[in-house]
Amino acid sequence: MVLVTGAAHGIGRACAGRLAAEGARVVVADLDGGEANEVALRLPGDGHRAVALDVTKPESVDEAFQTVGGEGLDVLVNVAGGDTQHGSFEDTGDEVWHQMIQLNLIGVVRCCRAAIPHLRRRSRAAIVNVGSINAHTSLGSEPYSAAKAGVVSLTTNLALSLGPGHIRVNGVAPGTIRTRVWDDQEGGADRLQPLYPLGRVGEPDDIAAAVAFLASDDAAWITGHTLPVDGGFLTNH
Numbered sequence: 450m451v452l453v454t455g456a457a458h459g460i461g462r463a464c465a466g467r468l469a470a471e472g473a474r475v476v477v478a479d480l481d482g483g484e485a486n487e488v489a490l491r492l493p494g495d496g497h498r499a500v501a502l503d504v505t506k507p508e509s510v511d512e513a514f515q516t517v518g519g520e521g522l523d524v525l526v527n528v529a530g531g532d533t534q535h536g537s538f539e540d541t542g543d544e545v546w547h548q549m550i551q552l553n554l555i556g557v558v559r560c561c562r563a564a565i566p567h568l569r570r571r572s573r574a575a576i577v578n579v580g581s582i583n584a585h586t587s588l589g590s591e592p593y594s595a596a597k598a599g600v601v602s603l604t605t606n607l608a609l610s611l612g613p614g615h616i617r618v619n620g621v622a623p624g625t626i627r628t629r630v631w632d633d634q635e636g637g638a639d640r641l642q643p644l645y646p647l648g649r650v651g652e653p654d655d656i657a658a659a660v661a662f663l664a665s666d667d668a669a670w671i672t673g674h675t676l677p678v679d680g681g682f683l684t685n686h
């Protein structure tokens with residue numbers, strides 16, 4: 450069984466769809482429980498379910514993993530996250546920093562911690578963390594970028610400590626991906642297309658393909674890495 454956080458929309462929904470199409474039973478875990486139910490119902494194959502989950506709330510994470518963990522968790526995909534509107538670095542107070550670190554870093558920490566006892570029971574298991582190119586270059590948005598950089602460090606550290614237990618831990622760092630987060634920005638995601646050597650911004654399926662690979666046995670000897678999936682953006686940034 451695979452649990453995908455943030456799976457009701459965007460990249461997480463694409464990951465759930467891809468993994469289900471490859472034969473996995475998927476738990477669609479999201480703050481938006483109503484839409485998570487809809488997504489789970491529409492996935493190809495059988496045995497999928499939805500669970501309401503707020504990664505910023507310890508009790509919500511514990512409850513969600515207790516509910517599904519007994520069913521045999523093989524893979525955790527951490528997608529839930531996102532940026533928020535705020536001013537310049539000097540004008541951004543602790544509240545925004547706490548909010549971004551809670552959602553994008555501690556949320557991942559919590560889900561890993563809750564999943565690991567279940568993953569340890571499998572002969573092999575995997576965690577895939579969705580970060581961002583923001584962790585690898587300077588694009589502003591310091592609280593979000595620093596939180597995502599923390600996920601890169603968490604990924605390498607957990608890969609080391611969990612390797613002997615046959616749990617692989619990898620990450621994917623997306624460039625600009627066409628999801629609803631760009632809808633209210635003038636020109637949408639396509640405004641950034643000139644920054645991409647491959648001539649387009651990314652689609653959620655581009656990320657889902659990389660996540661599915663890192664979660665699969667094809668990546669059986671890969672751990673501790675964060676793979677940029679960015680249309681070449683980081684080649685010149």
Ligand SMILES: NC(=O)c1ccc[n+]([C@@H]2O[C@H](COP(=O)([O-])OP(=O)(O)OC[C@H]3O[C@@H](n4cnc5c(N)ncnc54)[C@H](O)[C@@H]3O)[C@@H](O)[C@H]2O)c1
Pocket residue numbers: 454455456457458459460461478479480481502503504505528529530531532552579580581582622623624625626627628629630
């Ligand atoms: N879209 C991009 O250009 C882009 C680029 C780089 C990285 N990312 C990362 O990819 C991930 C998904 O982004 P997206 O563009 O698909 O966004 P999205 O808003 O479409 O999807 C995010 C999902 O996470 C859920 N979510 C939000 N807060 C949550 C919480 N506290 N607990 C549980 N679920 C929660 C939302 O309900 C939603 O279903 C995020 O981590 C984001 O930082 C996105």
